[in-house]
Amino acid sequence: MSKIIKNLKQFSTSNDRFEGAHLLCPGCAHSIIVRELLNCTDDNLVVSSATGCLEVCTAVYPHTSWDASWIHIGFENAATAISGAEAMYKTLKRKGRLKDPDKPVKFVAFGGDGATYDIGFQFLSGAVERGHDFTYICLDNEVYANTGGQRSSSTPIGASTMTTPAGRVSYGNKKMKKDMIAIMAAHGAPYVAQVAPNKWKDMVKKYQKALAIEGPVYINAMSACTTEWKFPSHETIDISDLATDSLVFPLYEIIDGHELHITYRPRNVIPVRDYLGAQGRFKHLFKKENEHVIEEMQKTVDKKWEMLQRKEEAGV
Numbered sequence: 511m512s513k514i515i516k517n518l519k520q521f522s523t524s525n526d527r528f529e530g531a532h533l534l535c536p537g538c539a540h541s542i543i544v545r546e547l548l549n550c551t552d553d554n555l556v557v558s559s560a561t562g563c564l565e566v567c568t569a570v571y572p573h574t575s576w577d578a579s580w581i582h583i584g585f586e587n588a589a590t591a592i593s594g595a596e597a598m599y600k601t602l603k604r605k606g607r608l609k610d611p612d613k614p615v616k617f618v619a620f621g622g623d624g625a626t627y628d629i630g631f632q633f634l635s636g637a638v639e640r641g642h643d644f645t646y647i648c649l650d651n652e653v654y655a656n657t658g659g660q661r662s663s664s665t666p667i668g669a670s671t672m673t674t675p676a677g678r679v680s681y682g683n684k685k686m687k688k689d690m691i692a693i694m695a696a697h698g699a700p701y702v703a704q705v706a707p708n709k710w711k712d713m714v715k716k717y718q719k720a721l722a723i724e725g726p727v728y729i730n731a732m733s734a735c736t737t738e739w740k741f742p743s744h745e746t747i748d749i750s751d752l753a754t755d756s757l758v759f760p761l762y763e764i765i766d767g768h769e770l771h772i773t774y775r776p777r778n779v780i781p782v783r784d785y786l787g788a789q790g791r792f793k794h795l796f797k798k799e800n801e802h803v804i805e806e807m808q809k810t811v812d813k814k815w816e817m818l819q820r821k822e823e824a825g826v
């Protein structure tokens with residue numbers, strides 16, 4: 511059952527199922543995204559976690575940060591593991607073999623963008639197509655952070671990464687970010703949404719909806735990475751504000767693959783360059799010869815925002 515959440519103080523001091531001691535970098539947004547999910551419900555949770563910063567930093571034997579049933583699975587198959595657990599739970603329930611059949615159990619998978627957009631993509635696609643009842647949360651920091659910062663298909667154009675370094679001959683990553691939300695919506699998933707850690711109420715509302723819905727849910731969680739995005743660790747929420755207010759990470763949800771709702775409209779939309787300028791991974795874009803990349807990004811963001819608004823108006 512969803513918890514009633516009155517305010518941030520009450521929420522942050524109520525029963526914490528993601529316990530303090532972990533090895534994530536100070537300022538890592540992964541922990542905010544996970545803590546809000548674990549703490550927004552009183553239901554039992556079964557969680558699978560793909561290899562990546564989250565898994566590596568929260569379960570260092572013999573310790574664990576997880577006050578939930580937790581499966582560490584390979585980089586690629588968090589969705590497969592959770593769909594297997596969900597199928598087993600349904601079977602045991604049908605056969606009357608559960609000790610407490612009336613206590614709801616929710617199934618949740620976490621994977622980074624490398625695990626989701628790239629290496630676990632077919633596993634996630636299969637689990638969603640089969641229609642398992644689970645919530646998949648992608649911790650989208652736009653890079654393979656745990657292995658030192660290689661690009662993924664979520665990395666935005668212009669970002670300097672270990673495998674797309676900016677320098678005299680290159681402005682960094684040449685590809686546009688893959689639109690994973692549209693892809694998951696095209697699977698016909700009953701609920702797909704984007705969340706960001708600075709908008710905690712929006713995030714909790716979407717999590718609670720996701721857990722209440724029967725069927726596969728995909729949530730793309732923007733997760734600012736202090737190490738690879740190169741910003742001071744106390745600026746995580748400021749960077750996230752710049753991301754949502756520049757519309758680089760628009761907040762919206764898509765129901766049943768077609769009904770789109772924008773859930774946050776910035777009062778003052780800020781230029782994309784303000785978001786880029788706050789992060790070291792984009793600093794080379796401010797050289798004269800690379801300014802065209804900033805313009806290209808701004809155009810892409812504007813076009814996407816127009817498209818989202820059109821889809822919302824059309825209601826289809």
Ligand SMILES: Cc1ncc(C[n+]2csc(CCOP(=O)(O)OP(=O)(O)O)c2C)c(N)n1
Nearest residue numbers: 561562563585622623624625653654655656
């Ligand atoms: C099949 C496989 N390929 C590669 C790896 C090595 N590996 C472990 S974590 C990781 C990067 C994870 O990136 P991401 O999924 O984006 O999560 P993040 O660390 O950024 O949160 C890689 C490449 C692996 N464990 N398994």
Ligand code: SF4
Nearest residue numbers: 535538563735736737
């Ligand atoms: S490298 Fe990035 S994603 Fe990994 S723990 Fe540090 S801040 Fe978090």
Ligand SMILES: [Mg+2]
Nearest residue numbers: 622623653655
């Ligand atoms: Mg990543």
